[in-house]
Amino acid sequence: MATATFEEISASDFFYRNRDIAGFSNPSRAIFVAIREIVENSLDAAESHRMPPDVYVRLSFESEATKDTQIYKLRVEDNGSGIQPRFIPSAFGQVLYGSKYKLKQTRGTFGLGGKMALLYGQITTHQAAFVTSSTGNSSKIYSFKLMIDIQRNRPIILDRKVLINKDGWRGTIVEFTLEGDYLRAMPKILEYFKQTAMVNPYANLTFVDPKGRLYKFTRATTDMPEPPRETLPHPYGVDVELLQRLIMITQCTNMLMFLRSHFHRVGEITAQKFLEFSGLSPSKNPKKLSHEEIVKLMQNMKRYKDFLPPDASCLSPLGEDLLRAGITKELNPEYLVVHQRKPSTYAGHPFIVEMGIAYGGGVPKTGSFVIYRFANRIPLLYDEASDVSYRVISSMNWRRYKVSPDMPIAIVVHICSTKIPYKTVGKEFLADRAEVRREVANELREVARQLGHFLTRQEHVDREKKRIGIFSKYLPRIAQFSAKLAGKQRIPDIEKLLKSVQKYGAEED
Amino acid sequence: MVQKKTKPSIVEKQNEVVGGLKKLGTDIYNQLDKGIFPTINMPSRSTENINYDPNVRQYVLGEKVVSRNARNIRHVKPFTQLAWAAMFSNELTTQRKTSTLRDVYYSAQAYEMTFTDQQESNNIITDLETITGFSREDFHIFPEERSAIFGDLTIGYTVPGYEGKTLNLTSHPDGVLVGPALTSSEFVNTKADKVIAIEKGALFTRFIEENVHNKHNALLISCGGQAPRQTRSFIRRLNEELNLPVYIFTDGDPWGMHIAMVIISGSANAAHLRNLNTPDAVWSGVWASDIIDYKLPTDPLDEVDVKRLYELQKDPRYQNDPLWQREIKTFLKIRRKAEQEAFSRYGLTYIVDEYLPAKLEGKK
Numbered sequence: 001m002a003t004a005t006f007e008e009i010s011a012s013d014f015f016y017r018n019r020d021i022a023g024f025s026n027p028s029r030a031i032f033v034a035i036r037e038i039v040e041n042s043l044d045a046a047e048s049h050r051m052p053p054d055v056y057v058r059l060s061f062e063s064e065a066t067k068d069t070q071i072y073k074l075r076v077e078d079n080g081s082g083i084q085p086r087f088i089p090s091a092f093g094q095v096l097y098g099s100k101y102k103l104k105q106t107r108g109t110f111g112l113g114g115k116m117a118l119l120y121g122q123i124t125t126h127q128a129a130f131v132t133s134s135t136g137n138s139s140k141i142y143s144f145k146l147m148i149d150i151q152r153n154r155p156i157i158l159d160r161k162v163l164i165n166k167d168g169w170r171g172t173i174v175e176f177t178l179e180g181d182y183l184r185a186m187p188k189i190l191e192y193f194k195q196t197a198m199v200n201p202y203a204n205l206t207f208v209d210p211k212g213r214l215y216k217f218t219r220a221t222t223d224m225p226e227p228p229r230e231t232l233p234h235p236y237g238v239d240v241e242l243l244q245r246l247i248m249i250t251q252c253t254n255m256l257m258f259l260r261s262h263f264h265r266v267g268e269i270t271a272q273k274f275l276e277f278s279g280l281s282p283s284k285n286p287k288k289l290s291h292e293e294i295v296k297l298m299q300n301m302k303r304y305k306d307f308l309p310p311d312a313s314c315l316s317p318l319g320e321d322l323l324r325a326g327i328t329k330e331l332n333p334e335y336l337v338v339h340q341r342k343p344s345t346y347a348g349h350p351f352i353v354e355m356g357i358a359y360g361g362g363v364p365k366t367g368s369f370v371i372y373r374f375a376n377r378i379p380l381l382y383d384e385a386s387d388v389s390y391r392v393i394s395s396m397n398w399r400r401y402k403v404s405p406d407m408p409i410a411i412v413v414h415i416c417s418t419k420i421p422y423k424t425v426g427k428e429f430l431a432d433r434a435e436v437r438r439e440v441a442n443e444l445r446e447v448a449r450q451l452g453h454f455l456t457r458q459e460h461v462d463r464e465k466k467r468i469g470i471f472s473k474y475l476p477r478i479a480q481f482s483a484k485l486a487g488k489q490r491i492p493d494i495e496k497l498l499k500s501v502q503k504y505g506a507e508e509d
Numbered sequence: 510m511v512q513k514k515t516k517p518s519i520v521e522k523q524n525e526v527v528g529g530l531k532k533l534g535t536d537i538y539n540q541l542d543k544g545i546f547p548t549i550n551m552p553s554r555s556t557e558n559i560n561y562d563p564n565v566r567q568y569v570l571g572e573k574v575v576s577r578n579a580r581n582i583r584h585v586k587p588f589t590q591l592a593w594a595a596m597f598s599n600e601l602t603t604q605r606k607t608s609t610l611r612d613v614y615y616s617a618q619a620y621e622m623t624f625t626d627q628q629e630s631n632n633i634i635t636d637l638e639t640i641t642g643f644s645r646e647d648f649h650i651f652p653e654e655r656s657a658i659f660g661d662l663t664i665g666y667t668v669p670g671y672e673g674k675t676l677n678l679t680s681h682p683d684g685v686l687v688g689p690a691l692t693s694s695e696f697v698n699t700k701a702d703k704v705i706a707i708e709k710g711a712l713f714t715r716f717i718e719e720n721v722h723n724k725h726n727a728l729l730i731s732c733g734g735q736a737p738r739q740t741r742s743f744i745r746r747l748n749e750e751l752n753l754p755v756y757i758f759t760d761g762d763p764w765g766m767h768i769a770m771v772i773i774s775g776s777a778n779a780a781h782l783r784n785l786n787t788p789d790a791v792w793s794g795v796w797a798s799d800i801i802d803y804k805l806p807t808d809p810l811d812e813v814d815v816k817r818l819y820e821l822q823k824d825p826r827y828q829n830d831p832l833w834q835r836e837i838k839t840f841l842k843i844r845r846k847a848e849q850e851a852f853s854r855y856g857l858t859y860i861v862d863e864y865l866p867a868k869l870e871g872k873k
């Protein structure tokens with residue numbers, strides 16, 4: 001972050017200068033990312049208090065900006081947990097401030113998506129944002145008019161109102177203006193809502209677009225997945241920075257206690273063995289570790305083979321039932337198989353792969369598989385070909401499963417983890433990590449195998465139907481023609497013959 | 510000359526045909542009625558089952574039988590088509606209507622019995638011929654007519670609207686078309702004492718102009734190339750019912766020779782049928798030896814002609830009479846061929862005044 005003049009810049013400033021990496025690279029992409037970030041915050045907020053989310057999004061036209069862009073007002077309302085008034089300014093006006101620095105599965109990763117959206121709105125329109133929220137516990141609703149002091153990364157409160165919460169409303173409303181190109185972004189935005197509805201079957205999503213068109217995605221269930229639990233960092237996943245922070249805050253006065261209380265799945269015996277392995281005294285005070293010792297500790301943590309793998313209680317996969325409900329609701333396929341893998345880990349981060357494969361019905365026939373990618377319940381809509389799932393899917397030998405790309409097949413991949421291995425801040429595709437690739441490949445084989453069985457059965461049924469169809473078409477005519485030829489009035493009964501053909505057909509299977 | 514009718518009349522034949530079709534229908538009906546999948550057996554028409562029978566002097570089908578069973582998924586469609594074709598033929602025959610193979614193909618569509626192509630519908634009609642032993646003309650399914658007859662034969666129509674009417678076949682100088690109305694008629698009387706079948710229409714017209722029918726007391730028939738089945742069947746009737754000897758005049762080449770042979774001994778394609786050939790008919794010319802004897806203008810034999818001659822040499826139909834083998838050898842020796850028109854080098858009437866009497870004489 002140093003320039004030739006060694007000028008320090010704030011986090012806001014950094015993202016202001018490098019907004020491309022957060023996805024705000026052009027007017028059409030920016031409007032899509034802004035909607036997505038705010039909606040994800042809303043979904044997280046509702047889920048955090050086990051409430052099936054109701055999210056209302058309205059994008060309205062304000063004025064023309066340039067030849068290709070317009071100014072829009074974006075308003076997102078949710079029924080989430082709400083934010084306590086004292087946190088509202090920082091939560092929306094300070095980049096890298098947030099509730100997402102603990103280790104559990106959440107949609108956002110960097111705690112800056114929503115703020116980036118507001119920041120982007122401010123720098124393109126120079127207008128303040130409005131945030132209204134109530135936690136439902138108090139009888140008041142707080143409404144703030146905010147701007148961000150970009151250079152100092154601080155919120156500026158322009159106005160603050162307190163309203164009486166007569167109806168016990170709980171939730172958050174965010175409203176701000178931004179420049180964008182809705183017409184070009186429209187397909188992606190609609191696709192985003194459709195896919196979000198697919199992977200959040202318990203959410204009601206409503207979107208009113210600038211032309212006044214209403215898109216409504218109604219929940220298919222009120223069942224929600226188990227919420228993720230917070231967890232300690234696993235030794236395999238730590239870096240020097242994290243170690244230093246832990247040492248700074250710890251109350252422990254010796255290494256044995258320190259390891260046991262701050263790391264995931266490290267108990268008395270594991271801690272002892274590890275300290276022996278790394279040549280550290282169990283009674284050493286962690287606060288006395290030198291910088292070199294901390295680096296060495298981190299390296300030893302990565303080298304030590306006998307840590308127990310992280311458990312997945314901190315993860316909140318959708319589960320087979322909800323995945324089925326979501327896919328059925330949005331695609332209504334003729335055949336669907338869903339499956340969830342057992343938890344696995346990469347670099348100390350637990351993750352779970354869930355997959356669904358849908359055939360026929362509402363699944364479009366496009367000449368290649370339709371792939372729906374999700375990470376922590378966020379649809380990934382860009383850079384499909386760079387994603388690890390795409391690579392696994394295209395390198396699979398599909399013929400073995402009687403599947404060909406011209407069939408109407410949709411593949412739904414959901415990966416959840418405390419740390420999704422994104423390749424970019426823009427959260428568009430998953431890096432090709434060996435552990436993840438292996439899990440995705442195994443899961444794909446599992447669902448493909450079941451689809452293969454279905455297709456084989458289907459083929460049998462089709463052949464049988466065709467066979468019986470031929471007999472039921474021709475036998476009555478033979479009866480009719482021969483009766484006429486023989487000069488008989490009564491047409492012979494061929495029902496018995498038709499039945500015998502069916503019975504024979506059943507034996508063939 | 511008085512009428513000499515020795516064979517069953519055309520009406521009796523019609524009844525036989527209708528009876529045969531009804532028997533087929535009853536057979537299928539009874540099997541269905543007993544609750545079993547109907548089966549139809551018929552002689553196989555595969556090449557290995559087509560044999561030459563020297564006794565009847567034509568190709569016949571051997572012992573091999575094929576079975577068509579409605580139980581078999583691959584048979585049930587052709588089986589139904591066959592049942593339909595039998596019913597359709599029965600309607601044509603009883604209502605005295607005529608039809609063509611093309612017509613059959615389209616008529617099927619009215620019953621949602623669409624044939625994939627013309628070939629498929631033709632095959633089904635051939636199956637029906639094989640099963641019943643009657644030719645499609647007996648079912649009133651006719652090809653395009655292109656042969657004609659001229660001469661002193663009086664026929665009595667049996668077609669609807671003409672029953673009881675008679676016609677003398679000298680009444681029109683172009684000849685009378687050998688069509689359904691003619692072939693379904695009864696012979697009333699004739700003064701002719703022979704039949705002359707001619708390959709080409711042009712020479713047929715010349716013969717009429719030159720009064721050959723009177724000079725030689727003959728019925729003249731134009732085959733129009735390879736004689737259609739109904740014409741071959743009609744020639745046989747003239748030979749059988751009226752005891753008229755038959756003389757055939759064709760071009761002097763392997764193809765003409767074979768036109769004569771098909772009238773005499775039938776074709777392999779019609780091995781499943783009887784009464785289409787006239788074993789006692791005689792090929793009178795143009796022979797290869799005529800080319801030498803009459804010093805006819807010729808063309809050289811080309812490659813296909815020679816190849817055809819070698820094929821015919823081995824053909825069982827060509828083994829009966831030493832004439833055939835002799836003429837094939839002569840063709841191969843002189844490597845020349847001549848058309849019937851070649852006689853015109855000696856003047857337009859030469860063929861009628863000189864050649865024809867000599868040839869008819871030679872064979873008598």
